[in-house]
Amino acid sequence: MSGFDKVVTSYEEALAGLEDDMTIIAGGFGLCGIPENLIKEIKRKGTKGLTIASNNAGVDGFGLGLLLEDKQIKKMIASYVGENALFEAQMMNGELEVELTPQGTLAEKMRAGGAGIPAFYTATGYGTPVGEGKEVREFDGRHYILEEALNGDFSIAKAWKADRHGNLMFRKTARNFNPMAITAGKISVVEVEEIVEVGQLDPDEIHLPGIYVNRLIQGTFEKTIEQRTVRTA
Amino acid sequence: MSGFDKVVTSYEEALAGLEDDMTIIAGGFGLCGIPENLIKEIKRKGTKGLTIASNNAGVDGFGLGLLLEDKQIKKMIASYVGENALFEAQMMNGELEVELTPQGTLAEKMRAGGAGIPAFYTATGYGTPVGEGKEVREFDGRHYILEEALNGDFSIAKAWKADRHGNLMFRKTARNFNPMAITAGKISVVEVEEIVEVGQLDPDEIHLPGIYVNRLIQGTFEKTIEQRTVRTA
């Protein structure tokens, strides 16, 4: 009766089957709520030629920035990048292809991928470089462009708490892209801070049901802060 | 400093501005999680010529069925109807226009209406009467039809708990269409079982943020059960 137990015990097992040239949908915003240990495992594995959809690309030496060091990423689909020098260098010399996608469109493309919506119209990007080559259509006198769903071979994400069936809860703004990213991957791998027994989470408080989760692993997290801003009392 | 206090104290005030021939998006599934007192108030007001989008149309004498008695509904957009004799009679003799919409498409049309997505593609209904007259398009070798967003002049919905800012929590399967319905109305009115002070709800556990709620009222509910099924111990 272990069909629903999604827990794996090693990061190797968590990313088994990830191969060169695959597409990965990743959760996280900046360095907040990123699957930091799954990223480290991809670095260790040395998988190459990856296409990664993620709002950001990490920083030098942390998050997805790690995968730039050995040139593992072929293409980034992101809304905001270049917080790290290596990224900019690889983009400028053409080693790294970048598809800039508005943040809301990126989130919606992931959601659509998970929800069986192959494409949707949005006003975002109409009349801008983002709209170039895309179908334009008028609804109610306003212009919209057609955007297609995003799906991945894998998705990697981070949640706060899970039960063994993969029912997930996120914490504060570490939720961000994680729920949609998880739904959009053929094999979804989620690392969490805590795994509880089935029945311990209130069904009304689950942010994402376990049906979307294929593999679950408990990790420990550095949670690097990008912009440490404080006030004084 | 009452700009965010959404609480109104009478059902009359809750539905002020609702006029003949308007469109209403309503939450609820069957008789579960329906805004039963708001419906009663519409009956009392006698508003006519209404277009109502709701998954179901209530039963004789309860829920939206009440609005059939005085022929207040001109058109129903629903996925499953005819649980009541009056509905069938009015539909058959042409007094009531009915636009049957698949349940998932209906939910997605409401979500799209609230989320600024004017239209989306779905495989649901392709090659069936639902797809007639709609654009068909192929993505990745599969056929999809184009469905447009739904928006209303008003939305009426039911939640479980709210704070005065309109942050909402739903209970069990009474959630159903309520969150999307609320986002799709120009003026959204929500009735709840309990209103708590601001700060008493955990930000991570709010199902729908108060930004979508214009008016909030505390009610008492009959919660009629449509199919009372039990097992014996």
Place this chain on the structure above:
Amino acid sequence: MALTREQLAQRVAQEFQDGYYVNLGIGIPTLAANYIPSDMQVVLQSENGLLGMGPFPLEEEIDADLINAGKQTVTMVEGAAIFSSADSFGMIRGGHVDLTVLGAFEVDCQGNIASWMIPGKLIKGMGGAMDLVAGADNIIVTMTHASKSGQSKLLSECTLPLTGKGCIRRVLTDLALMDIEDGKFILRERAPGVSIEEIINLTGGKLVVPDHVPEMTF
């Protein structure tokens, strides 16, 4: 002998696998939940927004806020999750449910299904059926093989308005289990004591009969 409702439900349950998320339609499909093998766990999805549906409640457990897609009062099992209708159909449409079982009026050998409307007679609406057949890869349709008057429901082309086009690949009737491939029904199993001839006679669409067609076992 044609299968009873209980046998139909039992045969459906043989399609379950440990770890399957399953959506069961109203009627016979719902009964299949009673026959989940004891060495197996299956989680039931109810399209009104519940994953992890349990049995009907005891009288004292009845909760008006907890119903299934058939509007019946139900319970939740441990590990259940609640979500909105939009999220529920995202789950269905996105192909995340492993198995969907639903009834029908007619199925044809092109994989078309008609299950929601009889013009002039029954116009209650499609509910979630169109979304379910469009979203699932793995669908079993359960129905009687023929009407009471002996009219086949397994046709070369559906006569009633469709629920979905080209989406059905497996049909279980009271007489037989069939797959649909390349415009033909393929007879896979027959009900105990039912002859292949009887099945051929009551099947309107093109039917392929392999050399060996085992009887169902329960």
Place this chain on the structure above:
Amino acid sequence: MALTREQLAQRVAQEFQDGYYVNLGIGIPTLAANYIPSDMQVVLQSENGLLGMGPFPLEEEIDADLINAGKQTVTMVEGAAIFSSADSFGMIRGGHVDLTVLGAFEVDCQGNIASWMIPGKLIKGMGGAMDLVAGADNIIVTMTHASKSGQSKLLSECTLPLTGKGCIRRVLTDLALMDIEDGKFILRERAPGVSIEEIINLTGGKLVVPDHVPEMTF
């Protein structure tokens, strides 16, 4: 005198109304939160998934899981709510945010805005800016009226790649507050001590100067 950053923020804050849900971009727009009138309540939306953003945390309150769209550590006020990025941009795209304030490189009198890319120089991406300008009805762009070398940023046509087309109706610069109507900038207010002539000289696009153009008051 051209407005200081603080004065720009103060003037933005005069656009707030009690009960407004507001999204403030990085930089000067964010500063406006410091000038919310005390008799008024405004709720701040941060597009990474937070409604009800509070001030920066005290040292001991810092939480890596709680940041704003500029990736800065923040806090939550009472009544805050957390949601996913898809839900956040549903909120934005659906027009539920009452006021959006953001910076720009250029704005033109057709209501076009360029704020995210300088070809060959700055290619960091648009983040949420394209969604914000496409979703909001009520947008204020804040920027300096001209570059350091005296080039106007208020043009008849943007020269940089656009963030949004025809979506800007109000611009606040260090010299003036302008509306955009029918392909023209309409001068509404001028910074204290700044002459209309100076504004005319530094505005590239067509500018309409009404008979009375009051000085801003703080």
